[in-house]
Amino acid sequence: MLDRKDLLGLEGVGREEILEILDTAKGFVDIPQRTVKKVPALRGFTVVNAFYESSTRTRTSFEIAAKRLSADTINFAASSSSVSKGETLLDTAKNLMAMAPDCIILRHQLSGAAHFLSTQVTCHVVNAGDGTHEHPTQGLLDAFTIREKKGAFEGLKVTIVGDILHSRVARSNIHGLSTLGANVTLCAPPTLIPVAVERLGVRVEHSLDRAVAGADVVMALRVQKERMEGGYFPSPQEYFELYGLTNARMKGADRECIVMHPGPMNRGLEIASEVADGPRSVILEQVSNGVAVRMAVLYLLVVGRKTRETAD
Amino acid sequence: MKLLIKNGRVVDPVQGIDDTLDLLVEDGRIARMGERLAEKGAEVLDCVGLVVCPGFIDMHVHLREPGYEYKETILTGTRAAVAGGFTAVACMPNTDPPCDNEAVVRFILKKAQEAGYARVLPVGCVTKGRRGAELAELGSMAASGAVAFSDDGSCVFNPILMRRALEYSRGLQRPILQHAEDPALFSNGQVHEGLVSTRLGLKGIPSACESSVAGRDIELAALTGGGLHLCHLSTAASMDHIRRAKAAGLAVTCEATPHHLLLTEEAVGAYDTRMKVNPPLRTEADRRALLAAVVDGTVDCIATDHAPHHPDEKEIEFGLAAFGMVGLETAVPAMLDLLVKSKLVPMSRFVELFAANPARILGLPSGTLKKDAEADITILSLKHSTAVAPDKFHTMGRNTPFQGRRFAGRVERTLVAGHTCYAAGKAPEPRPR
Numbered sequence: 001m002l003d004r005k006d007l008l009g010l011e012g013v014g015r016e017e018i019l020e021i022l023d024t025a026k027g028f029v030d031i032p033q034r035t036v037k038k039v040p041a042l043r044g045f046t047v048v049n050a051f052y053e054s055s056t057r058t059r060t061s062f063e064i065a066a067k068r069l070s071a072d073t074i075n076f077a078a079s080s081s082s083v084s085k086g087e088t089l090l091d092t093a094k095n096l097m098a099m100a101p102d103c104i105i106l107r108h109q110l111s112g113a114a115h116f117l118s119t120q121v122t123c124h125v126v127n128a129g130d131g132t133h134e135h136p137t138q139g140l141l142d143a144f145t146i147r148e149k150k151g152a153f154e155g156l157k158v159t160i161v162g163d164i165l166h167s168r169v170a171r172s173n174i175h176g177l178s179t180l181g182a183n184v185t186l187c188a189p190p191t192l193i194p195v196a197v198e199r200l201g202v203r204v205e206h207s208l209d210r211a212v213a214g215a216d217v218v219m220a221l222r223v224q225k226e227r228m229e230g231g232y233f234p235s236p237q238e239y240f241e242l243y244g245l246t247n248a249r250m251k252g253a254d255r256e257c258i259v260m261h262p263g264p265m266n267r268g269l270e271i272a273s274e275v276a277d278g279p280r281s282v283i284l285e286q287v288s289n290g291v292a293v294r295m296a297v298l299y300l301l302v303v304g305r306k307t308r309e310t311a312d
Numbered sequence: 313m314k315l316l317i318k319n320g321r322v323v324d325p326v327q328g329i330d331d332t333l334d335l336l337v338e339d340g341r342i343a344r345m346g347e348r349l350a351e352k353g354a355e356v357l358d359c360v361g362l363v364v365c366p367g368f369i370d371m372h373v374h375l376r377e378p379g380y381e382y383k384e385t386i387l388t389g390t391r392a393a394v395a396g397g398f399t400a401v402a403c404m405p406n407t408d409p410p411c412d413n414e415a416v417v418r419f420i421l422k423k424a425q426e427a428g429y430a431r432v433l434p435v436g437c438v439t440k441g442r443r444g445a446e447l448a449e450l451g452s453m454a455a456s457g458a459v460a461f462s463d464d465g466s467c468v469f470n471p472i473l474m475r476r477a478l479e480y481s482r483g484l485q486r487p488i489l490q491h492a493e494d495p496a497l498f499s500n501g502q503v504h505e506g507l508v509s510t511r512l513g514l515k516g517i518p519s520a521c522e523s524s525v526a527g528r529d530i531e532l533a534a535l536t537g538g539g540l541h542l543c544h545l546s547t548a549a550s551m552d553h554i555r556r557a558k559a560a561g562l563a564v565t566c567e568a569t570p571h572h573l574l575l576t577e578e579a580v581g582a583y584d585t586r587m588k589v590n591p592p593l594r595t596e597a598d599r600r601a602l603l604a605a606v607v608d609g610t611v612d613c614i615a616t617d618h619a620p621h622h623p624d625e626k627e628i629e630f631g632l633a634a635f636g637m638v639g640l641e642t643a644v645p646a647m648l649d650l651l652v653k654s655k656l657v658p659m660s661r662f663v664e665l666f667a668a669n670p671a672r673i674l675g676l677p678s679g680t681l682k683k684d685a686e687a688d689i690t691i692l693s694l695k696h697s698t699a700v701a702p703d704k705f706h707t708m709g710r711n712t713p714f715q716g717r718r719f720a721g722r723v724e725r726t727l728v729a730g731h732t733c734y735a736a737g738k739a740p741e742p743r744p745r
């Protein structure tokens with residue numbers, strides 16, 4: 001059983017724990033098809049969405065997930081809260097705790113913010129993306145989507161292309177997919193590959209053609225223009241030329257290869273529309289699966305633990 | 313007033329002494345050293361089983377006053393110094409206002425005099441306002457008591473300015489203490505650039521950020537003949553540069569800190585802000601290279617880079633937390649444990665690292681127990697150990713990376729000008745005015 005207070009990252013999360021989350025999510029996938037899109041699992045629990053960084057997709061996904069579990073949800077965004085008046089994360093955390101939430105979902109622009117929060121509050125903390133560190137629920141929904149399409153992870157060839165350096169999604173996927181037994185290849189110009197990343201058990205390849213050859217899954221990552229203060233590549237044109245996913249570049253991949261992207265996409269930079277909207281693309285399925293996976297995480301953390309505490 | 317320090321193992325590398333001897337202190341100075349001394353009317357301090365050393369000098373501390381008295385004051389910092397076995401500390405000028413003119417130098421000396429604990433050796437800024445644009449009035453600061461110049465916290469990066477600083481300070485016979493760091497390579501770095509920065513998603517500070525400037529400055533020292541001292545070096549590559557400079561006969565010196573000698577990037581764990589320091593904790597290979605350089609003499613001295621911060625500046629997101637660690641009250645036992653207990657260096661080399669060499673670098677007459685020297689004395693026990701308990705610190709800073717650790721070795725007593733300012737287990741006491 002997933003027996004932890006928080007989900008801060010996929011580093012150190014075991015194979016059994018990940019599979020339990022994926023299995024639980026499987027049970028939630030069909031809820032949107034029901035007339036009443038709700039289960040009472042988290043009735044009476046309060047989930048706070050604390051978003052210090054703008055996000056549409058992730059915040060909405062978590063909110064829908066919590067609501068479909070019948071939790072009471074509260075959202076606050078940095079711009080509309082006391083954060084803009086200079087309150088520290090520590091003070092905000094203490095104030096939130098005074099209102100006794102069961103779970104805080106934190107999105108923050110600084111790496112480690114979720115770890116910090118988790119040491120300061122007694123409720124559950126789910127990391128919804130911290131700086132360039134991790135985004136564990138994205139890693140889980142990616143794993144879920146891959147399993148739906150491919151069945152198993154052992155020996156699967158997964159290639160992640162793009163701005164690995166600034167990507168929290170890449171880090172979560174590296175940990176998650178490696179733990180599940182997939183062979184992960186990273187592909188980017190050397191300026192966008194973090195130092196010593198091979199020591200996390202992945203292969204690094206600077207040629208897109210070689211990286212894509214025989215791949216079962218190709219995941220494109222967004223070029224994070226907002227974090228590019230240093231000039232990591234000469235021009236968007238050259239980047240697209242060398243690392244943009246096009247139908248032509250995808251030719252070397254396995255015939256059944258799927259294409260993923262965590263969004264939001266820069267069309268024409270890391271991915272061509274013909275690929276993003278093409279038959280291999282599972283990008284919108286990722287989004288749908290995101291809700292089910294986040295329901296599973298909330299359910300297992302909040303209810304799973306409470307149930308066991310009562311049983312004890 | 314006479315004090316007879318009897319039966320201690322006296323270690324004074326400047327005189328080549330490591331022997332059981334007695335030491336007579338008279339009117340704050342060393343009057344005599346010898347076997348079985350007797351002196352009428354002298355207070356006797358029995359030091360059997362203890363090591364009697366010239367007073368230790370920490371040539372790199374941040375006392376924070378003026379301007380940051382909520383972090384530390386000259387009073388609390390010098391109390392911490394004597395409690396840690398230091399009879400003198402050189403304080404860095406990154407205060408507010410910065411110590412870039414003689415008025416601030418005089419203010420610091422006056423405050424230190426009033427406090428009455430460790431001696432304070434002010435370090436003046438190299439550049440006005442530490443802005444790295446034009447030279448500060450080095451001459452008038454030297455005349456007022458500045459022992460060296462540094463823009464510590466910032467690097468003197470402009471090469472023509474660094475050249476002029478080395479040339480000009482040569483005329484004043486004062487060294488430049490350089491914080492070697494390329495600001496562009498530093499960027500907004502948080503930890504050493506390596507596996508840990510990759511895993512944690514924190515911006516890395518590459519080793520070359522330090523060593524490239526260290527290498528350049530050694531070339532400038534060769535060009536100018538100026539006195540260059542490189543602060544808190546942290547990388548194997550920097551050690552290679554220093555080794556080559558010394559082999560070439562250049563007047564280049566350097567220091568290493570206890571935290572870089574004991575800890576690596578791994579200590580950052582899950583974003584432990586106590587481990588956030590600049591230069592960052594590096595790799596195990598760097599740590600070993602530093603340690604080897606301490607043993608073989610490439611590193612001239614141990615300095616703490618004591619950097620107290622308020623808890624609010626550390627109990628915060630990693631990216632917002634302040635860089636720095638306190639060190640005054642842990643350095644001596646930590647290094648006794650690492651270097652002496654393990655027999656990596658003999659006691660005489662240990663005293664060079666903490667007393668003789670800092671005195672030599674700063675051009676001070678101290679660092680020895682020669683006749684007529686001021687009786688600044690540090691007395692150590694190798695039989696006792698020290699448990700690191702931040703709530704018992706005398707510094708206002710609690711940001712130690714060594715909380716809960718126990719080190720073999722203890723500071724027994726710290727004497728400044730012949731007065732006991734600290735005795736183990738007791739509160740520090742100031743010198744009588």
